[in-house]
Amino acid sequence: QVQLQESGPGLVKPSETLSLTCSVSGGSISSFYWSWIRQPPGKPLEWIAYIYHDGSTNSNPSLKSRVTMAVDTSKNQFSLQLTSVTAADTALYYCARGEVGAKSWYFDVWGRGTLVSVSS
């Protein structure tokens, strides 16, 4: 059974870079599309970006200029970097495994989420 675990600092200062890692256990990171999703307090879920095991990526246009993702197949991990953070980036951050098809995208495995607060 595949499990995902997010890790990273719970507090980031404004204008700095948020860095998170998702560790995949119980299965290989090869194949599938691996995503980051967040939920600010009181707001809906927002998809951030995905990375494929070959390193190809895509991100939400609203965050594209600030987002970088990377994959480390040797460690079965993928990561997120979000630059120039502000208080608006305070959220629960989730990593998830995506299944992709024609006009179809869904997430069949999710991590429990990690809270990241942006504050000085």
Add this chain to the structure above:
Amino acid sequence: SNELTQPPSVSVSPGQTASITCSGDRLASSYVSWYQRRPGQSHMLIIYHDSRRPSGIPERFSGSKSGNSASLTISETQTMDEADYYCQAWDRSTIVVFGGGTKLTV
């Protein structure tokens, strides 16, 4: 702004049928998925491709879609079904879009 619209809350008595709606222009050209998140737990995929159930999801969870509107129906609702439910679709520009979520009270 939410591009998929869900009611903020739905209440149902145990044993009755609960229905949660999701509407938006994207639905006409995309499959819909539904997720359940119980307090303290990870999100769980309960419906994909509009109406398909992953292995292990009880038959009392069902999904449907017509045009720009989709529904999640939970028959014979149990107290363990009390959770937040989210719809999600594919979008040509943003790739993935979520509904605002519905809190189901049993």
